[in-house]
Each structure stands twice: as C-alpha cells, then as structure tokens.
Amino acid sequence: MSNKVKKHTANEIKQALTYIEIFKPEDEIDCKGCGYDTCKEFAQAMLNGETRPSQCVVLSKKIIDKLKRKEKLLRENIFFHQEIIDSIPVPIVYEEPHGTILGCNKAFEELLGSSKEKIKFTKIDHYTSNEKFIEVLKSMNKSLLKNPGKQIVEIDLNTSGNEARTIEFHRSTFSSRVGEINGFVSAFFDIDDRENQRKELEKAKELSELSSKLLKLMPSGFVIVDKDLKVIDSNKSFVEMIGDDAKLINEINPGLKGAALSKLLSFSELFSQLLESGEKTFSKDVIIGNKLFKVSLFLIQKNTIVGAIIKDLTDPEVNTTEIVERAEMVIKENLDTVQQIAYLLGENASKTENVLSSIINIYKSKNE
Numbered sequence: 001m002s003n004k005v006k007k008h009t010a011n012e013i014k015q016a017l018t019y020i021e022i023f024k025p026e027d028e029i030d031c032k033g034c035g036y037d038t039c040k041e042f043a044q045a046m047l048n049g050e051t052r053p054s055q056c057v058v059l060s061k062k063i064i065d066k067l068k069r070k071e072k073l074l075r076e077n078i079f080f081h082q083e084i085i086d087s088i089p090v091p092i093v094y095e096e097p098h099g100t101i102l103g104c105n106k107a108f109e110e111l112l113g114s115s116k117e118k119i120k121f122t123k124i125d126h127y128t129s130n131e132k133f134i135e136v137l138k139s140m141n142k143s144l145l146k147n148p149g150k151q152i153v154e155i156d157l158n159t160s161g162n163e164a165r166t167i168e169f170h171r172s173t174f175s176s177r178v179g180e181i182n183g184f185v186s187a188f189f190d191i192d193d194r195e196n197q198r199k200e201l202e203k204a205k206e207l208s209e210l211s212s213k214l215l216k217l218m219p220s221g222f223v224i225v226d227k228d229l230k231v232i233d234s235n236k237s238f239v240e241m242i243g244d245d246a247k248l249i250n251e252i253n254p255g256l257k258g259a260a261l262s263k264l265l266s267f268s269e270l271f272s273q274l275l276e277s278g279e280k281t282f283s284k285d286v287i288i289g290n291k292l293f294k295v296s297l298f299l300i301q302k303n304t305i306v307g308a309i310i311k312d313l314t315d316p317e318v319n320t321t322e323i324v325e326r327a328e329m330v331i332k333e334n335l336d337t338v339q340q341i342a343y344l345l346g347e348n349a350s351k352t353e354n355v356l357s358s359i360i361n362i363y364k365s366k367n368e
C-alpha cells in the first residue's frame with residue numbers, strides 16, 4: 001500500500017508478526033481489515049513506523065474477546081465471594097480506609113434492617129447513636145492504620161429491633177497486593193446467647209453439686225449405676241447397709257465408683273430388669289441378712305443409667321413413715337371401693353324407686 005516501504009529481512013518481519021499474534025504462516029489470513037493486502041505488508045509498515053498493532057482488526061477482536069472473558073470471570077468471582085460471605089451467619093462489613101462502606105453480608109443487612117444497596121457508600125457510625133461505640137471505632141481505626149492487624153472489643157449495641165445485645169466486635173485491616181492498607185473488615189459476634197448458655201451451665205452445675213451433696217447426706221441408701229451395672233456414685237448410708245467389705249472399698253474409692261453392683265448386692269438383677277423393661281420406676285421389698293429393705297428403683301437415663309433409694313424398714317424411724325405411707329395407700333384404695341359400692345347402691349335405690357313409682361301410677365290409672 002505504501003510507496004515508502006523499506007525492505008526488512010524475513011526474520012524482522014517474522015518477529016513483527018508475533019506482535020499481532022501471528023506465529024505460523026497459516027495464521028496469516030490476509031483479510032485486508034487493516035488496509036494492507038497482506039499481513040506481511042502490515043508487519044513491514046509496523047517496522048517502518050507507519051501503523052500500530054492495534055490497527056490489525058483480527059488482533060483487536062482477539063483482545064476484546066479476551067477482555068470479555070476476563071470480565072465474565074471477574075464477575076463470577078465477585079458473585080462467588082459475595083455468596084461465601086453471605087453464607088456466614090455473623091454480620092460482616094468492609095470499608096475503605098476513611099470508613100466508607102464498600103460491601104457487607106446478609107447478616108449485616110439483617111443487623112441494620114437495611115439492604116446492601118442502601119448500606120453501600122454510607123458509614124457505620126450513621127447507624128448508631130451509641131457514642132461509646134463511635135469513640136471505640138475511631139480509636140480502633142487510628143490504631144489499626146498505625147499498626148495493621150486485628151483488634152477485638154466487647155460492646156453493648158442496639159440491633160435493628162432496638163434490642164440491646166452484647167457484641168464482640170472484631171476489626172482488622174486488609175491490604176493490596178503491594179501491602180498498602182485498602183480498608184477495614186469487621187465482624188459482629190453476638191455473645192449474649194453464649195453468655196446465657198454459660199450462666200445456665202454454671203447454674204446446672206451448682207444444682208447438680210447440691211443434689212449430689214443432699215443425696216450423700218440422705219439417711220437412706222442411694223446408688224446410681226450404668227448399663228453394665230458399674231457404680232457411678234453412692235452415698236455413705238448405702239455403703240454402711242452393704243457391710244464391712246464395702247466400707248473398706250469406700251475408704252480407697254469414695255462412692256464405690258466403678259465397683260460391680262453384682263459383687264455388692266444380692267438383688268442387682270432388679271437394676272437390669274428396670275433397664276430392660278423401659279419402665280420408669282419399680283419398687284420391691286428385699287431381705288439382706290436379718291433386715292428388710294424397700295428398694296425403689298428409678299430410671300435416670302433411658303437404657304443407660306438407673307438409680308435406687310434403699311430404705312431399711314427395720315429402722316424404727318423409717319418404719320413409722322413407711323407404715324403411715326402404706327396405711328394411707330390402703331385407706332385410699334378401700335375408700336375408692338366403698339365409694340363405688342355406695343354409688344352402685346344409690347343407683348339401685350333410684351332404679352327401685354322409679355320402678356315402684358311406675359307400678360303405683362299404673363295401679364292408680366287402672367282404679368280410676
């Protein structure tokens with residue numbers, strides 16, 4: 001095309017063609033899109049400084065296609081990253097170094113009761129009147145910009161429902177590839193539930209210790225065993241009921257923990273029976289030596305743990321209470337029977353009265 005084309009060596013032209021991504025002879029399609037008849041002529045013109053690689057329409061198309069693919073990949077990556085942070089149940093927000101919000105996750109939207117679109121380009125301190133939190137935020141920013149890393153503070157915050165919650169506020173810096181601080185990322189951990197759970201656990205532990213102390217002091221024998229009938233715990237009265245061997249074991253191993261119940265009691269099969277039957281309680285009188293005991297078994301955990309309270313019925317104090325309880329039970333049962341008889345008698349009397357009335361009425365009408 002040009003009259004001023006200088007002659008270049010084949011090697012120089014080959015090298016120039018690589019600038020427009022033509023590496024093999026078959027890549028030279030000579031489409032004339034650049035205004036030159038052949039790719040080689042275009043390469044010569046480039047060497048002469050008459051044109052630029054961007055004038056090759058095929059190369060430009062290739063570059064545009066590459067850019068489109070990269071943009072698609074980038075969009076997919078952004079979407080994927082957003083999906084990941086949205087799946088985190090903890091509110092997360094990230095801001096540029098001056099505090100302008102760049103993005104957040106779903107949990108943060110819920111915390112503020114607003115949408116990502118509205119939250120973006122605003123600032124965290126717009127959403128709270130908590131001066132202490134605003135102060136903490138400022139001081140954290142200052143200190144993190146000086147010493148990049150992570151900081152954690154505990155603070156009371158109001159949520160979108162205006163409910164005050166104790167929050168563990170985590171804030172850290174994030175950097176560019178060259179190490180410059182690009183902004184802050186923050187996470188808000190609601191520790192109220194954690195704190196409540198801790199308090200409940202503490203209370204349950206205290207209650208369990210108290211129950212254990214009470215059971216230890218009980219005048220009746222008390223024992224808990226696992227599904228293999230190994231003692232989990234027992235009290236002093238239980239140990240004393242069994243005899244001297246148990247007292248010796250108890251001195252070395254308080255509560256007879258781990259001891260086999262079958263070696264301690266002649267009626268250990270009652271415990272297995274309750275575990276297997278699935279019933280919740282069971283009582284039976286048993287004789288040990290010359291004494292009579294009432295064994296009340298109860299299921300603590302289905303198929304795994306069973307407990308028993310053993311009362312010495314020959315003990316005058318226990319005996320009196322037990323006799324009173326049993327007498328009350330017999331009276332109640334008898335009372336029920338008496339009430340039933342009275343009801344039946346009453347019903348019969350009423351029936352008889354009705355029949356008699358009918359007979360009288362018939363008799364009267366006949367006479368009239």
Ligand code: SF4
Nearest residue numbers: 031032033034039056
């Ligand atoms: S536009 Fe490119 S491919 Fe087409 S002839 Fe020119 S240099 Fe060759």
